[in-house]
Amino acid sequence: MIDLRSDTITRPSDGMRAAMATAVVGDDVYHDDPTVNELEERVASILGKEAAMYVPTGTMSNQIAVRTQTEPGDVVILEATAHIGSHEMGGAAHHSGVTLKRLQGHLGTFTPESVRDVVPVPHPSLPSHLYEPHTLLCLENTHNEAGGTVWDLDLLRSVVSQGRELGLASHLDGARLWNASSATGIDPATYAEPFDTVTVCFSKGLGAPVGSALVGSSALIARARRFKQMFGGGFRQAGIIAAGALYALDNNRERLVEDHRNARRFAEAIAGTKGATVDLDTVHTNIVYFDIEDPARVVDAALAAGVAMLVIDRSRVRAVFHLDVASRDVDTAIGVVARAIDG
Numbered sequence: 001m002i003d004l005r006s007d008t009i010t011r012p013s014d015g016m017r018a019a020m021a022t023a024v025v026g027d028d029v030y031h032d033d034p035t036v037n038e039l040e041e042r043v044a045s046i047l048g049k050e051a052a053m054y055v056p057t058g059t060m061s062n063q064i065a066v067r068t069q070t071e072p073g074d075v076v077i078l079e080a081t082a083h084i085g086s087h088e089m090g091g092a093a094h095h096s097g098v099t100l101k102r103l104q105g106h107l108g109t110f111t112p113e114s115v116r117d118v119v120p121v122p123h124p125s126l127p128s129h130l131y132e133p134h135t136l137l138c139l140e141n142t143h144n145e146a147g148g149t150v151w152d153l154d155l156l157r158s159v160v161s162q163g164r165e166l167g168l169a170s171h172l173d174g175a176r177l178w179n180a181s182s183a184t185g186i187d188p189a190t191y192a193e194p195f196d197t198v199t200v201c202f203s204k205g206l207g208a209p210v211g212s213a214l215v216g217s218s219a220l221i222a223r224a225r226r227f228k229q230m231f232g233g234g235f236r237q238a239g240i241i242a243a244g245a246l247y248a249l250d251n252n253r254e255r256l257v258e259d260h261r262n263a264r265r266f267a268e269a270i271a272g273t274k275g276a277t278v279d280l281d282t283v284h285t286n287i288v289y290f291d292i293e294d295p296a297r298v299v300d301a302a303l304a305a306g307v308a309m310l311v312i313d314r315s316r317v318r319a320v321f322h323l324d325v326a327s328r329d330v331d332t333a334i335g336v337v338a339r340a341i342d343g
Contacts, residue, residue: 002329002336003308007176007259007286007322010207016247023243028054028235035239039246043213046249047198048189051221054242055233058083058175058212061199062138063091064231065214068224069136069169069196072097077115077163078138079105081145083173095231099132107282108143109151112162119166137163140173141191142180147279148263148287148320150180153190160194170194175201175212179285182256196220205256205286206248207323210241252323259286262321262330269334275341286321292341301340307333 003009012020026033036054044052055061062084066076076092078085080102084092092098101118103110120131139159141151160170172195174180174188181188192198197216202208214224228234267288271278276298277291292298295311302309310318319337321330 001306001308002325002333004319004321004325004333005308005310007204007320010322010324012207012209012244015251016208016244019243019247020240023239025237025239028238029229033235033237033239033242035246036235036242039242040213042246042249043200044215046188047192047200047215049192049198049215050218052213052215053221053224053228054211054213054235054238054245055228056210056212056235058173058199058201058204059088059091060228060231060233061201061212061214062088062171062173063095064224064227064233065171065197065199066092066098066136066138067096067227068220069171070096070098071133071135074098074133074135075101076136076138077101077103077118077134077168079103079108079110079140079143081108081143082138082140083144083175084138084140086145098136101134107149108140108146109149109155110159111155112158115159115162115168116166119168121166134166135169136171137168138171138173139195140175142176142183142285142287144176144287147282147289148176148179148285149282150183150284151191153184153186156191157194169196171196172198174198176204176285178253179205179256179260182253183260183285197224202245202248205259205322206245206252208241208244208248211245255323256286258327259321259323259325260284262286262325262327263288263319266319266321266330266334266337270337270341273338273341275343288319288321289316290319291315292317297343298337298340301343302337305336305340307336309337
């Protein structure tokens with residue numbers, strides 16, 4: 001089976017398994033697991049922040065970031081199809097009691113003007129307490145729903161700067177920030193620099209079996225640890241899985257460009273078929289979306305022939321490339337999917 005459903009389905013390599021098997025462990029609830037502590041120090045350093053906190057999932061990291069930087073009744077601003085709003089099961093409302101204000105963007109991005117337009121700035125004649133507090137601005141890089149697209153750095157900086165001028169804290173959902181950095185050559189710390197908090201994942205493009213991290217200032221991460229515990233994220237001997245994340249950082253970051261090349265080759269081939277449409281301008285990294293009249297039929301036919309993908313909606317199919325997909329697998333997948341499209 002060539003599994004293109006997601007880059008989360010990878011299995012640990014022998015080297016990663018060996019690192020996990022020999023990891024030195026403690027009790028992370030007491031913050032004395034040396035491998036977790038090493039991972040947190042390493043990630044904070046890579047992203048240029050003071051501190052980091054290891055958590056089970058990217059969703060938990062994002063939700064802790066929201067809770068850490070808001071109070072119930074606040075408004076959080078984000079792009080309309082952002083993961084925090086579309087794929088985290090209403091967590092922002094449930095866990096933090098906040099309202100999401102969704103901006104219509106382009107390829108997962110939006111402008112400083114769009115932020116300025118939705119944040120109320122009361123005239124002195126009106127008391128400020130008549131307006132819901134807008135307190136947090138969230139960006140996603142790469143942007144999953146837009147096709148793994150990457151924010152232009154200057155635009156990203158200007159959006160966060162506008163938010164700062166309006167009194168907004170900022171969070172970056174960087175679940176696939178490693179892909180953004182690999183695609184552009186821009187250091188992850190450069191992308192992370194404007195933000196108060198940043199989420200990064202180890203279980204997507206980097207191929208670790210478990211885990212994400214939230215980074216930020218020492219004060220914010222100290223506050224975030226309260227919510228990690230509250231949300232049920234307290235680990236015990238988590239060094240076993242943290243060792244997999246450390247191995248991934250050391251061994252799997254540079255090879256992400258291979259996934260991007262494979263995705264581009266697949267996208268161009270599918271764009272050449274008669275029945276499917278691919279917007280090649282959205283294929284920045286390792287995710288490919290294509291539109292087809294009957295996506296369920298195509299996905300079912302491809303699966304029967306050994307290639308797994310996802311039906312996203314009434315017209316879209318998603319294919320994601322990762323370290324378990326070799327170049328020869330791409331050739332096979334192209335043939336299988338093209339035949340499925342032809343019917």
